[in-house]
Amino acid sequence: MTNRQGAFSSKSLRFGLVIAVLAGVATGTLFWLQLRSEQRASLDDLTRRAQLLGHRVSATAIKVLRASPEEISNITGDRLDGHSRLLGMVVFRDDGSLIASGDGLVDLIEPSRSTLTQALSSSQEQSTLLRNREGSTHVLVQPVRDEIGRVVGAVAVLHDALYLDERTTRGILRGLIWSLGVTAGMFFISTGLVWTLFERPLHKLADWMRRLRFANTPELPPRNLPVSKLADETVHLAASFRAARSKERAEAQEIVRSDKAWTRERLRAHAIDALGGLPLVVVSNREPYMHQLRDGKPTLVRPASGLVTGLDPVLRATGGLWVAHGAGDADRQTADAAGCIPVPPEDSRYTLKRVWITKDEEQGYYYGFSNEGLWPLCHLTHERPVFRADDWALYVQANQRFANAVLEEIGDEKAVVMVQDYQLALVPGMIKAKRPDIRVGLFWHIPWPNAEAFRICPYRAELLQGMLGADLLGFHLQQHCNNFLETVDRMVEAKLDWDRFSAEIKGHASLVRPFPISVQSWDERGVASGEALAQQIATLRRQNRLEGVNVGVGVDRIDYTKGIAERFRAIERLFEKHPEHKGRFSFVQLGAPSRVHIPRYRDLITELEAMADEINWKFQDATTGWKPIHFLVDHHEGPAVYAFLKMASVCVVSSLHDGMNLVAKEYVAAKAETASGDAATTPSAIESEEGVLVLSEFAGAARDLPEALIINPYDTEEFASAIHEAIVMDAKERRQRMTRMRLRIEEFNIYRWAADFLTSLAQSKPPVVVTTAVRSDAPSAQTSDRVL
Numbered sequence: 001m002t003n004r005q006g007a008f009s010s011k012s013l014r015f016g017l018v019i020a021v022l023a024g025v026a027t028g029t030l031f032w033l034q035l036r037s038e039q040r041a042s043l044d045d046l047t048r049r050a051q052l053l054g055h056r057v058s059a060t061a062i063k064v065l066r067a068s069p070e071e072i073s074n075i076t077g078d079r080l081d082g083h084s085r086l087l088g089m090v091v092f093r094d095d096g097s098l099i100a101s102g103d104g105l106v107d108l109i110e111p112s113r114s115t116l117t118q119a120l121s122s123s124q125e126q127s128t129l130l131r132n133r134e135g136s137t138h139v140l141v142q143p144v145r146d147e148i149g150r151v152v153g154a155v156a157v158l159h160d161a162l163y164l165d166e167r168t169t170r171g172i173l174r175g176l177i178w179s180l181g182v183t184a185g186m187f188f189i190s191t192g193l194v195w196t197l198f199e200r201p202l203h204k205l206a207d208w209m210r211r212l213r214f215a216n217t218p219e220l221p222p223r224n225l226p227v228s229k230l231a232d233e234t235v236h237l238a239a240s241f242r243a244a245r246s247k248e249r250a251e252a253q254e255i256v257r258s259d260k261a262w263t264r265e266r267l268r269a270h271a272i273d274a275l276g277g278l279p280l281v282v283v284s285n286r287e288p289y290m291h292q293l294r295d296g297k298p299t300l301v302r303p304a305s306g307l308v309t310g311l312d313p314v315l316r317a318t319g320g321l322w323v324a325h326g327a328g329d330a331d332r333q334t335a336d337a338a339g340c341i342p343v344p345p346e347d348s349r350y351t352l353k354r355v356w357i358t359k360d361e362e363q364g365y366y367y368g369f370s371n372e373g374l375w376p377l378c379h380l381t382h383e384r385p386v387f388r389a390d391d392w393a394l395y396v397q398a399n400q401r402f403a404n405a406v407l408e409e410i411g412d413e414k415a416v417v418m419v420q421d422y423q424l425a426l427v428p429g430m431i432k433a434k435r436p437d438i439r440v441g442l443f444w445h446i447p448w449p450n451a452e453a454f455r456i457c458p459y460r461a462e463l464l465q466g467m468l469g470a471d472l473l474g475f476h477l478q479q480h481c482n483n484f485l486e487t488v489d490r491m492v493e494a495k496l497d498w499d500r501f502s503a504e505i506k507g508h509a510s511l512v513r514p515f516p517i518s519v520q521s522w523d524e525r526g527v528a529s530g531e532a533l534a535q536q537i538a539t540l541r542r543q544n545r546l547e548g549v550n551v552g553v554g555v556d557r558i559d560y561t562k563g564i565a566e567r568f569r570a571i572e573r574l575f576e577k578h579p580e581h582k583g584r585f586s587f588v589q590l591g592a593p594s595r596v597h598i599p600r601y602r603d604l605i606t607e608l609e610a611m612a613d614e615i616n617w618k619f620q621d622a623t624t625g626w627k628p629i630h631f632l633v634d635h636h637e638g639p640a641v642y643a644f645l646k647m648a649s650v651c652v653v654s655s656l657h658d659g660m661n662l663v664a665k666e667y668v669a670a671k672a673e674t675a676s677g678d679a680a681t682t683p684s685a686i687e688s689e690e691g692v693l694v695l696s697e698f699a700g701a702a703r704d705l706p707e708a709l710i711i712n713p714y715d716t717e718e719f720a721s722a723i724h725e726a727i728v729m730d731a732k733e734r735r736q737r738m739t740r741m742r743l744r745i746e747e748f749n750i751y752r753w754a755a756d757f758l759t760s761l762a763q764s765k766p767p768v769v770v771t772t773a774v775r776s777d778a779p780s781a782q783t784s785d786r787v788l
Contacts (some may be wrong), residue, residue, distance in 0.1 A: 012199050016191025024183030031175030038171065042164050043138070047127050050140035050157040053089065054125075057155055061091045061144045064100050065153045076100050087137065087158040091144075092116060094153050105158060112139045112156055119143055123151050135162035201225050205234065262751035264317040264524065271318040274758040275416050278439075280320035283406055283427060284420035285366060287324035288312045289343045289352060291334045298330035300345060302638060307420055307445055309662050313520040314754040316349040323405050325362075326354030355405045357398055364394030367597050370423045377457055378422065378446045379561045379657040383600075387458055396426060399466075403430035414438060416761065419470065421445045426462070429469030432508075441761040442470035443515065446659045447700075448480040451487040460491050468494070468505050471764040474515040474757055476660045476700040481512045511764050515757050516704055519665045520750045522672070527642045536643045544588065544632075545625045546647075550727060552587040553648035555641055555663045557594040558605055558633070563654035563696060563713040564589065565611060568629060570654070570719035572615045575628055578724050583621055585727055587652070588630045588644060605633065645670035650726040652694045653701065654713040660700040667693055668705065668741045690734040692726035693741065694719075704744065707737040 063075050080102035082088035088102025090109060096116055098109065111130050119126040119141035127140040138159040143151045204222040225231045262270075271280065288308045291298040302308070315322055326332065326339060335341045335354050342348035357365070368391030376383035402424055406417060419427045419442045428440045444467075454460055464487065467473060475481050481501060488494050488503045495504040501512045523529075528536050541547050552571075556562040571587050591608070595601045612631040620627035636644075645651065651667035671689045695701060695708035702710055709722045 012191050012195040015194050016187045019190035020183045020187030023186035024179045027182040028175060028179040031171070031178060035168065035171040035175060039164070039168060042167065043129070046138050046159055046161065046164070047140060050127070050138065050159060051125070051142070053086070053157050054140060054142040054155050057089055057157075058142070058144055061153060061155050062146065064091050065093065065144065072100050082158070085160045085163065087160055089158070090156040092120075092154045092156065094120060094151055096120060099153070108137060108139075108158055109156075111137075112141070112158070115139050115141050116154060116156060119154055120151065129161060135160065136165050137161060138164075198226050205230075208234075209237075261746055262749060262755060264313065264520075264751060267314070267317040267751040267755055268319075270755050271758055274755070274762045275318075276762065279413075279415050280315065280318050280758075281406060281410065281415050281417045282311055282315055282320070282322045282420065283324070283402055283417060283424060284311070284322070285325050285370075285423040287326065287328075287331075287352060287354065288315075288322060289341075289345070290328035291330035292328050293330045298334050301328065301635065303635075309519060309666070310517045310750055310753070311418075311420065312344075313524065313750050316344070317751065317754075319350050321351050321353055321409055323353045323355060323402060323409065325357055325366075327362075332356070353405060353409055355402055357401065361394050361398045361401075363597070364388075364391040365398035366423060367595060369395040371595055371598060372600075373457070374422045374425075375446070375561075377454065378449050380447075380449060380453065381561050381656040383560060385456060392459055399424055399426040400430055403427045403434075406431060407434055410435070410438070416758070417441070418443065418757070418761075426466035429466040432469040439761060439764070440470045441472040441474065441757065442467055443474040443517075443757065444480070444484075444659070445476070445517070447477075447657055448475055448483045448487070450483050451490045454483075454487045455491070460487075464488055464492050465505065468492075468503055468508070468510045470510055472757070472761045473510055473512045474760075475512070476514065476516050477703060478514045480659070481514050485512055509764075511760065513760055515753055515760075516700065516748070517660050517662065517753050518704075518745060518748050518750050519662055519669050521746070522642055522666075522670055525638055525642075527639050533643065533646065536639070537647050540640070540643055540647065544630050545627075546586055546588070546630075549583070549626065550585045550650070551644075551648045552585065552650035552652060552723065552726075553644050553667075554587070554589045554652045554654075555636075555645070555666070556589075556591060558591045558601065558608065559594055560600065560604055561656050561658060563656045564591065564608055566656070566713040566716070566719065567652055567654045568608065568611050568615060569716050570652075570713075570723060571628055572618070573716050573720035574723050575619050577720055581724070581727060582619060582628075583624065583626045586626065586628060586630060588632065588648070590636050590641060590644060591631060591633045592635050593633060609633070641666075642670055648691065650692050650694060650723065652723065653696055653699055654694070654711070654719070655696045655699040656713060658696070658699040658701075661696075662701070664693055664695050664699065664701040664705060664708065665745050667691065668738065668745045671738050671742060689738060689742070690731055691738055692729055692734055693738075694722050694726055704748070705741050707740045 057079060060075060060079055064072050067075055076091075080089045080091070080100060082102055082104070087108065088105045090101040090105055090112075091099045093099055096113070101109065108130070111132075112128075115126050115128045120143065123143050125140065125142050127138065130137040130139060138161040140157045140159075142155050142157070144153040144155055146152050201222060201224055205225060208222055225234070284307055286303055286307055288302070288311070290301045290303055292301050293299070311322075322343075326335065331354050332339075335352075339354040339356065341352050341354070343350060343352045368386075368388060372386040373388075373391065374385070377385040403426075406427075415438060417428075417431060417438060417440045419431075419440065421444065425442075428442050431438060431440055448454075457463065468488070473484065475484065485496055485498070485501065485503060489496055492505065496502070497504070497509075502509050503512065504510075527533070554564065554567060556564060558564065567589070575582055589612075591605075593601075593605060596605070609631060612629045615629055616627040645667050648667070651664070653661050653664045653667075655661050671691045693705065693708035695705060695710055696713045697710050698713070702708070709726055711719050711722045713719060
């Protein structure tokens with residue numbers, strides 16, 4: 001990815017600004033000192049001229065002082081009048097009274113009185129600069145002495161000093177222009193020098209190191225580094241990295257052949273081969289890390305999402321870029337100017353690029369078209385899809401915004417792009433329209449309905465052709481792949497290859513493959529273990545009044561597809577059929593509020609809370625405080641979820657329709673071998689590796705976990721019987737079932753899923769150029785210009 005090397009960085013700009021300001025201040029100071037010197041020189045020159053004039057007229061002044069009033073005019077004549085910058089002269093007696101003056105000096109005599117008084121009292125020459133609205137006047141007063149040296153009067157010489165003010169103004173302007181010029185020049189010069197000599201080489205070094213880490217690049221380190229020793233060390237670093245990477249690659253190839261479990265390090269090594277040295281870019285609506293304001297401070301939140309659960313460990317392993325909607329109210333202030341932030345905060349492994357979407361776009365694109373249209377369309381739960389033309393236009397607009405963000409970050413480089421889920425169905429085609437050389441995969445995390453059900457969507461052709469811009473389309477189940485190809489066959493003109501399971505449209509072929517997603521081990525997530533876990537579980541039991549009882553658990557977003565209402569009715573029927581469980585078994589439902597801007601989801605929370613209250617009122621024991629259902633509505637963090645899963649002897653997943661549902665696999669992963677002390681606070685090895693999973697047949701996970709008790713969530717009697725069976729199942733059978741499921745999850749973990757997807761994407765046919773566009777106002781599936 002580009003790092004915007006074409007523009008100066010903020011550090012270079014700040015350094016350049018400091019140097020420029022210092023240079024500008026220094027230049028301005030020098031000009032000010034020079035101007036003050038010139039002012040003093042000019043004023044001294046004017047004073048000298050006034051002194052000469054005063055001396056010349058002193059003899060005349062003596063005569064005037066001794067003459068009678070009638071003789072004064074004959075003596076002075078025009079000798080006291082001004083010319084050029086000389087305004088004129090004035091003769092005073094020793095008592096300060098006026099005897100004679102030049103023409104036009106009446107208004108200036110009074111302002112000069114203080115200078116006159118000082119000169120007469122001190123018998124010394126005095127000068128001053130008088131300022132008024134019309135300008136400045138220089139006044140020099142010389143005492144007049146008789147033959148014996150006695151002061152008998154004074155002569156005042158007045159000059160127009162306006163030219164001094166004009167000269168000062170011109171000097172200030174000249175100094176300001178020079179200061180600004182020097183400031184600007186030094187800013188660009190110093191910024192350019194710092195960027196060229198230091199930051200640009202270091203940026204190149206950072207890019208080279210990134211490529212070395214994630215692409216195993218064979219190129220030599222960049223030249224002209226600011227420190228020669230740094231260049232030497234980078235050569236040694238490159239050699240060490242390549243040696244380690246070669247070992248990892250050989251290990252990864254051996255693992256593939258031996259079919260051993262995959263780890264983060266092994267996926268990273270395999271990704272180097274699968275990606276061909278190209279960076280990985282994940283694109284999704286949901287961001288893996290969100291910042292929300294709590295008590296006025298940004299707080300990190302990990303959103304409840306199976307997509308995040310699945311993909312965050314992949315990018316932690318491979319590195320790269322995750323492009324997602326910045327939905328947190330503190331996301332902007334925690335990201336940089338480009339919307340980027342390194343994540344996870346405690347150990348940065350990749351970059352999160354946040355895309356800013358307007359409230360109108362979010363309402364129409366996400367809550368409207370995606371979740372009131374596509375979501376119920378793809379989940380067969382008898383919820384009516386709603387499609388609005390305005391929502392579709394905003395869906396196209398938002399998809400283009402995501403595509404542009406990806407293209408901006410990639411720049412001219414190549415990359416491998418993994419687009420995620422139904423909110424971004426058009427992004428593959430939009431990326432390919434601009435960069436057909438980029439390899440793009442799309443993974444669809446929800447079910448794909450049959451062709452007749454999908455026909456409901458009025459924008460079906462646009463969506464299909466946008467998806468077919470991907471080189472590889474992944475679904476959880478083979479059945480979803482079958483449904484998708486049948487839909488393509490009926491809705492658009494495409495050439496299908498059922499042997500290769502591919503669809504070709506306008507020369508571009510898209511492979512369609514099942515990739516059942518999985519989870520990473522809980523150990524890798526830094527959750528508590530041993531005594532710390534035991535204390536956490538004990539605290540949760542005490543807070544929720546669960547001491548001494550078996551616990552069942554459900555962990556879901558509050559969504560009508562998750563079958564939570566059916567789950568509660570099954571719990572109710574359980575206590576009706578088996579009252580012996582009263583006081584001995586409680587069910588904890590962790591519910592994360594989701595899409596609460598949609599009325600259906602807000603109403604669902606209210607309905608479920610009312611249902612839980614009704615069942616609790618019916619069966620609870622007011623004496624002991626026991627109740628059958630604990631409905632905890634909140635965004636629960638991973639450590640708390642893990643503690644509840646570890647605590648529970650039964651986990652219920654009752655989806656009415658689900659692509660996979662990773663909660664089932666998270667429960668199995670939580671039932672790993674237990675460290676000593678984990679079961680210390682439980683009545684019957686609840687926190688051990690034993691546990692029973694009750695799983696809906698309509699969740700994709702049912703295909704991967706046949707050892708679970710598979711139920712039809714619509715059949716309340718069967719559902720309640722399965723929960724009873726899970727509670728009373730003997731320890732040996734519980735252990736056997738859980739062991740088989742756990743081994744399968746450990747073998748087919750999230751890293752294996754990512755490795756399979758990346759391998760298939762790398763093996764897909766190289767893309768061809770496609771230059772079409774999506775109409776944002778398409779009224780139906782009949783259109784001629786489409787995104788491929």
